[in-house]
Each structure stands twice: as C-alpha cells, then as structure tokens.
Amino acid sequence: MCMIQNDANVLLVNRPDRLGFPGYLAPGGKVDFPESIVDAAIREVREETGLIVKDIIYKGLDEFCEPNEGLRYMVFNYLATSFEGELLENPPEGELLWIPIRKAMDLPMQDWFKRRFPLFFNEGTFELSFIWDKNKDETIKETIKHYGMGTIRNP
Template identity: 45%
Template sequence: MKDVNYKMWTLCMVQDEDRVLMLNRTHDNFKGYIAPGGKLEFPESPIEGAIREVKEETGLIVKNLRFKGIYEYVNEEANDRHIILNYLTNDFSGELLSDFTEGIPEWVKISDLEHLPMQQSIRRRMPFFFQDGTFEIHVVWEDGEKEVHIRET
C-alpha cells in the first residue's frame, strides 16, 4: 500500500434568511465567488478550522455549524487526497471586515448564486447546502487537472 498525502480544508456557508455570505475573490488562480474556508491547521478539529477561517476571512463569529458533506479530489498518480469538509450555519455575530485579503465579503441572494462566476467545484456542491441530508462528491483527477470520474451521492 502506498503512502497517501492527505490535505484537508473546510468551507462554511453562512446563511442569513435568503442570503449567503460569499467572498468575491479577485486574486490568484481561484477567482470568482466562494464561501469562506481554508486549510486546516494541525491539530485543530475541522469545526475549529471552519470557525477560524470564517473569522479570518469575514470578521464574523460563527457557531452551531451543521455538517453538509464531503467534497474530495483524488490524484492516484501523485498519491494525493484533498478533502474539503463543508458546513452550513445561520448562527453568527460580528461585523464584516472592511480590510480583507481573501476576497470581498458580500451577502448574495441564494437565488442569484447560479448567475455568479465561480469555479465548477464550488458550483457543483452549491445546491446541496440547501437540501436536507448530507452529500459526498468524489472527483478523480489524472494528467494534471482533468476530471475523469465524479460520483455524487
């Protein structure tokens, strides 16, 4: 059995009635809208990481996070597994940052999400946040960055 390189991230959708908080990213290779989140810092738990990332990126303090699902990329050639744990909350306090580095925090109507620019990986899981239950999306990558197999449950 080969050693696998595991990398874990969180993403937390913050909901306020018919709106969600999104970051409008205008830098690096990950442009477009995305919910707050980021890489877990060892040894924090996934929920601790999600809470920290929301605070760092938006200024809001979140609690009572609900687990919504797993989105993962597997690159068999590189022995990499990237796991993104997805959460949803409507329990938050604080004020949005006026000085931000990860993207401009914006409240967006849920009905407008489908019209916003965002990467396919974000768009693919967006509907699952607003449905009952949890989701698992498993993406296999080969030859660099080519999706060759996607399983949604």
C-alpha cells in the first residue's frame, strides 16, 4: 500500500462495494513474482492512479494471521511525497480524490485502514500484527508498535 501525500492532502480511492473492501483507502495491491515489494507498490500506484511516485518511504508492516487455516497476510506500507503524471480519467479501483489529511478520518473506511491511516504521518515506522481465530471470530493476540528516534513505544 502506498499513501500519496501532496502538501496537506492525500490521494485516496473511493472503492465501490462491488470490488470488495468498500470505502476510502490508499492505492495498493499484490506483489507479482519476482518483483520487489517496493517495485510492486510503485506499479500498483501507477496502475490504479496513473501517477509515478518518487521518494517512496517505508512506513511499516501490517500483518494478519489466522492459525487454523495457516494464513498470513502482510501489507507493506509506504508514503510517497512526490510524484509525476496525471490521474487516470477512468481508474480501475474507484474514484480518485485528493482529501485533506485532517478530514480523511471522517470518511467511510475499513476498520483496518482507519487504524493504520494516522501512522503514515508519524515519525518512524510501525508494526501491526493480529492473530485472529476465525472459528471463534475473535482476535487472540495483537501487537502494535511504533519505532522511531531510537525508542519503541507500545500504545
């Protein structure tokens, strides 16, 4: 996932219900073997928005595990503060909107994205890890850490 920041605004995709994960979120997608994770983030932004991001900064990892199914889903999060190109007229993932950062949390978002959103703008990096038991429909363990300035903070 790559958050694109332009001054006090971010570019978000208003993803429709029919595509799954409806609501506002940052561009992102899957890594095609054997491309690197960074190259995948840059490619996904270009495919979904038409923009070519520059100065991409690693911000953190969001991980979800379901032990009964042996499933591990990882999202590598990046922030891009410069870009070139023009927005697509007909973006494939939903409407593209520049949103003021201070107003973005008021928009409809998936809970997992809302939890992650402010972390893109904090100094340092973050680690979010959740182990979820599908059979019990509950989180059995969560790890939330922020790394920066030589310290580790557990909120």
